[in-house]
Amino acid sequence: MACVNADGTLSASGRAILGAVEQPATPEQVAAATGLPLFRVRSGLRELVAAGLVSEDGLLFAAASRAP
Amino acid sequence: MTATEQEPVGVGLPRLGEPAPAFEAVTTQGTVRLSDFEGSWLVLFSHPADFTPVCTTEFMAFAEIYPKLQERHTELLGLSIDSVYSHIAWVRNIEEKTGVKIPFPVIADLDRKVATAYGMLMPGESKTETSRCVFVIDPRGVLRAMIYYPLTTGRNMDEILRLVDALQMADANQVATPANWRPGDKVIIPTPPTVEVAAERMSDDFARKTEGFERVDWYLCKKSVAPA
Numbered sequence: 001m002a003c004v005n006a007d008g009t010l011s012a013s014g015r016a017i018l019g020a021v022e023q024p025a026t027p028e029q030v031a032a033a034t035g036l037p038l039f040r041v042r043s044g045l046r047e048l049v050a051a052g053l054v055s056e057d058g059l060l061f062a063a064a065s066r067a068p
Numbered sequence: 069m070t071a072t073e074q075e076p077v078g079v080g081l082p083r084l085g086e087p088a089p090a091f092e093a094v095t096t097q098g099t100v101r102l103s104d105f106e107g108s109w110l111v112l113f114s115h116p117a118d119f120t121p122v123c124t125t126e127f128m129a130f131a132e133i134y135p136k137l138q139e140r141h142t143e144l145l146g147l148s149i150d151s152v153y154s155h156i157a158w159v160r161n162i163e164e165k166t167g168v169k170i171p172f173p174v175i176a177d178l179d180r181k182v183a184t185a186y187g188m189l190m191p192g193e194s195k196t197e198t199s200r201c202v203f204v205i206d207p208r209g210v211l212r213a214m215i216y217y218p219l220t221t222g223r224n225m226d227e228i229l230r231l232v233d234a235l236q237m238a239d240a241n242q243v244a245t246p247a248n249w250r251p252g253d254k255v256i257i258p259t260p261p262t263v264e265v266a267a268e269r270m271s272d273d274f275a276r277k278t279e280g281f282e283r284v285d286w287y288l289c290k291k292s293v294a295p296a
Contacts, residue, residue, distance in 0.1 A: 002098025
């Protein structure tokens with residue numbers, strides 16, 4: 001896991017991606033905001049969605065408490 | 069000979085011009101899918117094994133060209149039949165011993181699913197190691213080029229960059245590139261498909277209108293294209 005550690009805490013890239021979706025954002029916007037490559041953002045968002053920390057609505061992703 | 073002996077695992081090859089085999093794989097940077105790279109070019113390459121000498125020189129060389137690939141909107145993804153922990157230990161060792169940081173992810177293909185899908189296993193060379201393969205995949209996920217090198221021979225990074233440049237030039241300008249082409253060199257105008265177009269290609273008017281026009285005959289004409 002690159003974003004969510006086994007103990008449930010977030011890695012640095014996980015925290016960066018989660019911080020970038022405080023407002024609903026596309027993966028491209030998250031990549032621009034974090035400086036991470038787009039493939040890592042897509043992979044990381046998938047992980048955060050699976051962990052219930054991010055929700056997905058079409059092209060937009062948002063921190064779970066701020067669902068788009 | 070049994071059917072199994074006739075069809076050893078891992079000898080099937082993907083085909084150029086067709087969608088690259090999809091995968092989801094564990095890497096040193098998390099679980100990635102081929103579709104995660106959609107929209108950018110991807111150079112997927114395999115190496116025989118971690119902690120081996122030729123592979124170490126190749127990884128350092130791939131790390132060196134990574135920024136140049138990124139300038140070309142191209143990502144890099146390695147693979148071998150080793151565990152992710154072996155990969156982590158190896159890339160950390162490379163950095164510790166040489167100062168070279170490996171910035172790209174490396175697939176831990178322990179179940180050989182990706183290696184088999186891409187024909188990276190050459191049983192005549194090794195039944196346990198992937199050969200030195202390179203696959204260039206375009207932003208639509210189509211396999212555009214393949215290079216296969218044997219275990220003994222490290223790859224040429226200049227050629228990989230040149231190949232990416234040539235593919236991107238061909239796509240952007242609907243041209244082909246001649247032998248030993250380098251960015252800035254003239255490119256080949258596609259061969260005329262009809263007698264009419266061949267005659268046009270031989271005309272002075274076509275020569276006047278075409279930047280840097282160079283004609284050997286109707287089927288071999290070059291022109292200049294401004295660099296991207």
